[in-house]
Amino acid sequence: MSSGFSRREVMAIGGAIAGTAAMTPLARARMLPAEMDRDVFAGVVRELRAIVGDEWVFADEASTISYRKSGIPDLRGEHVPSGAVAPASVEQVQAILAVANRYKLPLWPISTGKNMGYGMATPASSGQMILDLKRMNRILDFDAELGTILVEPGVTYQQIHDYIEEHDLPYWLDVPTVGPIVSMMGNTLERGVGYTPYGDHFFMQCGMEVVLADGTILKTGMGSIENGNTWQAFKWGYGPYLDGIFTQSNFGIVTKLGMWLMPRPPVYKPFMVRSHNVEDVAAITDTIRPFRMNNLIPNGVLIMGALYQMSMFNRRSDLWDGEGVIPLDVIQRHARANDIGMWNTFYALYGTDEMIAAMEPILTNAFEATGADVLTEAEMGGNPYFEHNKTLMRGGMTLEEKGLVRWWGKSGGAVAFAPVAPAKGGETGGQTALATEIMNKWGFDYAPAYAVGGRELHHIIFLMFDKGNDEHSRKAELCMEEMITRFGERGWAAYRSSVSTMDLVAQQYGDANREVNARIKQALDPNHIIAPGKQGIA
Amino acid sequence: MDRHRVLRWTGALGVAAVAAVALGSGLSAPVAAQATYEIEPRAPEYLYERTCGYCHGHNVAPIIRGRKLPAAVTSALVRSGNGAMPAFKPTEITDQELEALAQWLATAEADPEEHGR
Numbered sequence: 001m002s003s004g005f006s007r008r009e010v011m012a013i014g015g016a017i018a019g020t021a022a023m024t025p026l027a028r029a030r031m032l033p034a035e036m037d038r039d040v041f042a043g044v045v046r047e048l049r050a051i052v053g054d055e056w057v058f059a060d061e062a063s064t065i066s067y068r069k070s071g072i073p074d075l076r077g078e079h080v081p082s083g084a085v086a087p088a089s090v091e092q093v094q095a096i097l098a099v100a101n102r103y104k105l106p107l108w109p110i111s112t113g114k115n116m117g118y119g120m121a122t123p124a125s126s127g128q129m130i131l132d133l134k135r136m137n138r139i140l141d142f143d144a145e146l147g148t149i150l151v152e153p154g155v156t157y158q159q160i161h162d163y164i165e166e167h168d169l170p171y172w173l174d175v176p177t178v179g180p181i182v183s184m185m186g187n188t189l190e191r192g193v194g195y196t197p198y199g200d201h202f203f204m205q206c207g208m209e210v211v212l213a214d215g216t217i218l219k220t221g222m223g224s225i226e227n228g229n230t231w232q233a234f235k236w237g238y239g240p241y242l243d244g245i246f247t248q249s250n251f252g253i254v255t256k257l258g259m260w261l262m263p264r265p266p267v268y269k270p271f272m273v274r275s276h277n278v279e280d281v282a283a284i285t286d287t288i289r290p291f292r293m294n295n296l297i298p299n300g301v302l303i304m305g306a307l308y309q310m311s312m313f314n315r316r317s318d319l320w321d322g323e324g325v326i327p328l329d330v331i332q333r334h335a336r337a338n339d340i341g342m343w344n345t346f347y348a349l350y351g352t353d354e355m356i357a358a359m360e361p362i363l364t365n366a367f368e369a370t371g372a373d374v375l376t377e378a379e380m381g382g383n384p385y386f387e388h389n390k391t392l393m394r395g396g397m398t399l400e401e402k403g404l405v406r407w408w409g410k411s412g413g414a415v416a417f418a419p420v421a422p423a424k425g426g427e428t429g430g431q432t433a434l435a436t437e438i439m440n441k442w443g444f445d446y447a448p449a450y451a452v453g454g455r456e457l458h459h460i461i462f463l464m465f466d467k468g469n470d471e472h473s474r475k476a477e478l479c480m481e482e483m484i485t486r487f488g489e490r491g492w493a494a495y496r497s498s499v500s501t502m503d504l505v506a507q508q509y510g511d512a513n514r515e516v517n518a519r520i521k522q523a524l525d526p527n528h529i530i531a532p533g534k535q536g537i538a
Numbered sequence: 539m540d541r542h543r544v545l546r547w548t549g550a551l552g553v554a555a556v557a558a559v560a561l562g563s564g565l566s567a568p569v570a571a572q573a574t575y576e577i578e579p580r581a582p583e584y585l586y587e588r589t590c591g592y593c594h595g596h597n598v599a600p601i602i603r604g605r606k607l608p609a610a611v612t613s614a615l616v617r618s619g620n621g622a623m624p625a626f627k628p629t630e631i632t633d634q635e636l637e638a639l640a641q642w643l644a645t646a647e648a649d650p651e652e653h654g655r
Contacts, residue, residue, distance in 0.1 A: 058628075065618050069625035086629045089571040114624060121627075134629035135573040154573065154629070158588050170546050180592055181624070266543035313597050313655065352544055384597060399592035403599075403655065405622040412622025468621075 031080045033105055033127040041082065044103050048085045051095045056135070059083035067113070067130050070120040071405050072415040072498045073465070073473040073480075079122040079499050081108065084130035090255050094215040096131065097253075100529040101213065107131040108531050109253050111153035111183035115190065116402070117416030117462060119499035124533030131253065134183075139163055140256065141232070147171050147261040148206065148232035153185045153254065160184060161397055171261040173395040174198040180397045185257040189247045190496060193451055193458065195392040197350065198262040199300025200453060202247060207231040209256035210246050213525035218242070218252065232258035248496065250531035251524050262395070265350040270390040271363070272380055274341035274373040278328070281343050281432060281450070282425030283370040288345070288452050289423045291366070296359060299393055300451055303345045303428075306335040307447040309385045311404040311464060316445070325440045339383055341372070346389035404447070404462055411468025415476060415500075417461045417483050419492040423452050431459050431492060438486060439463065442479035458495060484508075499533075506536020579635050582642035589626070590639075595652035599623065604648025609640035616640075 032041050041059075049057045058064045059082065067084045074080075085107075087093050100107050108128040113121025121130055137154035142163065149160065157179035164171055173179070174194035176187050188201040198204045207221045221237035222230040235243070246252050275284055284303055291297040307326070310319065319334050320326040335342060347363070349356045364374045380386035384400075391398045405412045417435075421427040428450060436446045444463055451458040461483070465476035477500070484494065484501055488508040497505040506514060517537045521528065532538055544550075570577070586603075593599040599622075602612075613636055619625030631639065 056629075063628075066625035066627040069619040071622070084627075087571075088573060088576075092571060112630065113627065116624075120624065132627065132629050134627065135576070137573045137575070162588075180588060181630075263547055264543075266540055266547050397592070398596070400596060400598055402593055402622070402624070403597065406599075410621040 031077075031126050032082050033129065034125075036103065036105070036127075040103060044099060044105055045083065047099045048096060051092055051099070052085060052087050056086040056088070057083065058085075067121050067132075070122045070499075071117070071412055071467065072119050072122075072500055073413070073467070073477040074122070074500065075470060075473055075477065078126055079119060079124070080126040081121075081123055081130045082127045084132050086132040086135050088135040090136075090209075090211060090217065093131075093133075093211050093253060093255060094217075097211065097213055097215055097529070100129075101527050104527055104529065105129055106529055106532050108534075109133060109153075111186035111189075112156060112181060114178060114182040115186070116178050116182075116405075117414055117498065118190075118496065122499055124499045124502055124531065128532070133253075133255070136255065142167075142169070143232065144169055146233055147263055148258060149261060150207075150232055150256055150258050151184055152256060153183055155184055156181060157184055158397060170264045172196060172198075172264050174201065174204070174262060175392065175395050175397070176201075177392065177401040178399055179395075180399055184259060185254060188257060188259065189249075189254055191247055192496075193300055193453070194395065195300045195302060195346070195389070195451075196262055196348075196395050197298040197300075198260065198395075199451075201259075202244075204260045205243065205257060206233065206235045206260055207256075207258035208243055208246060208254050210252035210254050212252045213527065213530055219256075220246075232260075245520065248535050250534035250537055251520060253530060267353055267356055268348060268350055268394050269356050269360070269376065270346065270348040270386075270393050272375045272386050272389070273345035273347075273367045273370075274339075274375060275343040275345070275370065276341045276372075278342050278432070279429065280341075280370060280372065282429045284343060284345055284367070284372065284425075285423055285428045285450065285452065285457065286425040287366050287370055288347070289455070291347075291363065292423070292452055292454050297347045297363065298350060299348050300453065301345060301347045302389060302392075303343050303450040303452065304385075304389070305446075305448040306340055306342050306344070307331055307445055308404070308449045308460075308462065309340060309344065309388075310334060310338065311407045311447050311462070312388065312400050313384055313403055315409065316407050316464075317409075325443065325445050338385060339380070340385050344385065345372075346393060348393040404464055407445075407447075407464035408466035408472070409468070411466055413465040413467030413473065413476065414462050415465075415480055415498050416496075417463060417480060417487075418494050418496055419459050419487045420456055420495045421459065421492055423455055423457045427492075428457065428459075430490070431487070434486065434490065435459070435461055435483065438483050439479060442475045442482075444476070444479055459492075497535075502533060503536045573629070575635065576632060579632065579638070582635075582639040585631060585635060585639050586643070586646075589631070591652070593623075594654065595649065597653050597655050599655060601648065601652055601654030602643060603646045603652065606645070607643055609637070609644045612640035612643050613637065 108123035133153035136152040141150040
């Protein structure tokens with residue numbers, strides 16, 4: 001065979017694909033929408049095809065394969081869609097909703113379906129039809145004076161990056177760690193974060209268009225003012241502020257989103273604070289907090305654990321082939337060999353040379369007082385770990401973090417847990433100790449990062465496992481449930497969750513909260529056709 | 539320091555230089571019921587650089603250029619997202635674009651600048 005791939009590799013690939021293809025929504029009742037028989041489903045598919053065209057409805061085993069792919073555990077097939085429909089306009093979205101209401105067809109909206117660590121495109125329960133909005137991919141407005149943008153769901157960060165470059169616009173993006181292939185709208189609606197001064201994405205959002213379940217088009221904020229021109233300039237509008245109820249939500253389908261972009265600074269200087277001991281994370285957090293509160297550190301700071309970093313560029317077997325979790329001294333040895341510490345904190349300064357010269361010694365002295373090394377391009381330039389965060393803190397394009405998914409090997413597998421806490425040193429110490437205890441008990445390596453906002457921190461834990469091994473997947477599932485439960489008992493709840501744990505996390509936010517969400521849902525979507533189960537809302 | 543950049547950042551350069559590309563606010567024109575890449579398919583090199591190459595050339599995934607990977611295998615892997623790789627849907631890379639990408643990759647030369655994993 002002349003291919004660069006061996007016959008065994010090609011056969012293995014073919015076998016894997018054939019195995020997945022055997023699952024078809026029409027062959028297995030559990031993948032059909034709940035309480036819908038096969039004939040009705042077939043009729044629904046015909047009606048959807050009449051709206052978007054035959055080629056944009058997917059309801060057989062081969063064409064739905066991309067929509068089934070996720071990296072989280074799903075041993076019982078609880079997140080298998082019945083199919084997908086891909087409209088290309090708001091009018092088509094309205095027409096699809098009319099069909100869905102008529103037949104009680106549950107629709108799971110996605111923008112690009114790259115919700116890494118949280119289930120990708122897969123729905124909260126099997127049988128939902130994916131409403132794939134990727135074909136709506138236009139940058140509708142870019143105001144170069146205000147630095148505002150209005151985008152459709154399918155617009156990726158890469159697309160905006162290219163637009164800015166093509167037109168030499170003086171703005172930067174703020175990206176999540178997998179920016180090139182994900183949607184600005186999708187990440188913002190999930191309340192994702194990035195690492196420039198515009199890192200709190202929902203805070204930088206301004207105005208949205210939402211299609212409600214009955215087809216009503218709502219423009220939030222200033223969007224409905226006749227002859228108005230302030231939609232992307234003023235967030236709050238008049239009366240109750242509604243944008244928030246359409247984030248992490250199933251109350252409507254967002255079809256346009258306004259965002260603010262950061263003016264490109266003349267000078268950008270990234271820093272890395274290298275801390276050598278696991279317990280140093282508390283002092284680092286207490287050092288960062290006042291500088292984030294007074295904005296002298298303007299960007300979203302990441303405190304990266306060494307193992308999180310090394311998992312991007314290595315497989316587990318590169319570090320350890322012994323029994324059990326990787327011992328601390330082994331992690332320390334590999335960290336030293338890569339010129340990184342056990343925790344590595346990344347912040348940056350933006351402005352003019354004079355501004356940065358004034359701020360740099362103040363910050364350096366504060367971090368050095370914790371016993372850490374404060375490093376810059378001069379010492380770390382070319383180091384892949386430094387370069388990775390240097391790229392992120394200027395909103396650059398990278399997918400390096402995808403590497404952690406194959407930590408255990410080719411099959412991949414990673415599910416995220418992200419509890420939030422006040423940005424206080426004692427909290428990081430407590431959370432790190434608890435997560436390490438639980439994960440090590442189940443045989444998983446604790447590979448963390450903390451993202452520090454103004455007064456809070458997101459503890460980002462990627463539970464990496466071998467999805468090709470059912471026993472390992474089962475342990476990952478049980479480990480995640482224990483983490484959510486025991487963190488919850490300490491008052492630490494997740495800000496976001498995978499589709500497999502949405503109800504569990506929602507319970508921690510209390511009955512009143514759930515009841516209010518249920519009432520809003522009932523009022524806006526009485527047939528519960530939009531993403532039932534999303535964030536625990538039926 | 540680039541004085542021009544400072545002036546632009548502070549607004550001292552004026553907005554005329556950048557305002558020319560503004561599309562204008564309050565857009566009301568109807569939007570075509572077709573993705574832009576359905577009207578104008580993206581070239582294989584363009585797609586590779588903006589999608590595949592971020593992992594397969596940057597320390598994350600195996601090198602795939604210069605390996606004579608059969609086009610049918612590429613197409614299947616892109617759609618299924620074999621193993622740790624994400625799956626890419628027909629709405630992200632159309633069937634037409636994928637066919638051209640897979641054909642191009644089957645004969646693409648290795649790039650010595652890439653670092654596989």
